[in-house]
Amino acid sequence: MGDTDDRLGYDMAFQSESASMYHFHVADDHPLFRNAILEVIKRHYPDSVVGQxxxxxxAIRDLEKNDETDLLLLDLHxxxxxxxxxxxxxxxxxxSIPVAIISADEDADTINRAMGHGACGYIPKSCSPQTIYDAIHTMLNGDRWVPDELHNSLTPVDSEEKDLAAKIATLTPQQYRVLCYLREGWLNKQIGYELGITEATIKAHITAIFRKLGITNRTQAVIMLSKMSLKDDVVS
Amino acid sequence: MGDTDDRLGYDMAFQSESASMYHFHVADDHPLFRNAILEVIKRHYPDSVVGQxxxxxxAIRDLEKNDETDLLLLDLHxxxxxxxxxxxxxxxxxxSIPVAIISADEDADTINRAMGHGACGYIPKSCSPQTIYDAIHTMLNGDRWVPDELHNSLTPVDSEEKDLAAKIATLTPQQYRVLCYLREGWLNKQIGYELGITEATIKAHITAIFRKLGITNRTQAVIMLSKMSLKDDVVS
DNA sequence: GTCTATGTTCTACTAAAGTCGTATGGCATG
DNA sequence: CATGCCATACGACTTTAGTAGAACATAGAC
Known part of the structure; x- marks a missing residue:
């Protein structure tokens, strides 16, 4: 399986596949599909390092440790x-880390928006191992990959949605966590218990979130975020 | 009641339709399109009565006065x-009143769900007057009408969505009005001012709404309703 | 007519949400 | 090492949300 180079180059273009040691991360809470991806990676890139x-x-903690990750495969949900x-x-x-979305959701609008928000590819979970390999190979070369039928139909994302994404991106990790619970309808008290901090702190985070999003209460936050949600997946 | 002429032609204007006096109601806040509909009705059903x-x-006030309305043409937004x-x-x-949805939104999912919630037809605003007439004619005969391309692809609506619709249907008119504002992120105080009643009354309505929807706070209400929302229309 | 049932409205109360000021610890810059 | 910046955390206060209970009106049912 070839020699490996410790000092991984920054430029993928130099490396032939058999000689390259890539660094992957697979973030997916569904074990079956995570394994399917791992199979493909181990088969075609046996010397690679794979975080899970x-x-x-x-996932973020792992990426912080490995800031040279070549490809993150991220589940949508x-x-x-x-x-x-x-x-x-x-x-x-x-x-600088390329992100490939993997998801059971094959809706064209979903794929389009994922690409519009900076994904380098979108792999439906129904894909064959061969197709998954094609996709990964393409993305490691720095190209984008989407299912064939969508190759020529990608359109720019709504500017309002872009604005919201930019605001979300300014949230700190803890603020983001709080927002996730808020969005599900949890009470401040419940969120505090879940995160192991007091309700007072949750409130402080929430006030900060409101300022960043340009709103004044949690109801508006839910409304704002719901405009950005995707079609419901099929439960598999 | 009912129309006896099934022969449709391009200049059929004054055939046996003219003998029947239908009762229509057109509910649309866009004057241009309301007039377009009125043109079609006046041309093909000159003796009909049309509420606007x-x-x-x-619209509801008018329907209460005219409970024998033959067709309501209702804008989605x-x-x-x-x-x-x-x-x-x-x-x-x-x-007992047939409802035809008229909307600029031509998304298949939207049309499907409108039909699933009891509409007898769905007329995209891009339709020609002739097509609009075809649609109205079909619906007056008691048949359902959707754009040709969707004729064979209507599927049942999600049962969860049906449940929610049933709950919404139990709301009183005032409760429904309050819910519309709540859904937009308004404060109780603002809603009260808008409806000309005190904040205390708004709160009472909101508590009643929560009970009917089976939830405990307004955030959950927004989440619940957002699951039922449609894709955003193109602003025309 | 009376008697229910229901929608609307309100007051008085409790609970939750949201703001402000402040303190601590990490981390980078000069 | 001192400084400033910022994420995080908390307590005290004010505002808004939500509940319980009752008064009033209206429409049917008996």
């Missing part, structure tokens, strides 16, 4: 990463 | 009738 996580926080928000946060924190 | 309104409350909620309320209050 089941929620957004773990896992704890802390509903809809496009996880993608937005990761793109903000690690602009 | 620019918001849901006026006007004051008091965002998304499918207006349709749901009207179908609950007047189950």
């Amino acid at each position: 996580s089941m929620d957004l926080d773990s 896992m704890p802390g990463s509903q809809d496009l928000f996880g993608l937005i946060m990761v793109r903000e924190k690690f602009p | 309104s620019m918001d849901l409350d006026s 006007m004051p008091g009738s965002q998304d499918l909620f207006g349709l749901i309320m009207v179908r609950e209050k007047f189950p």
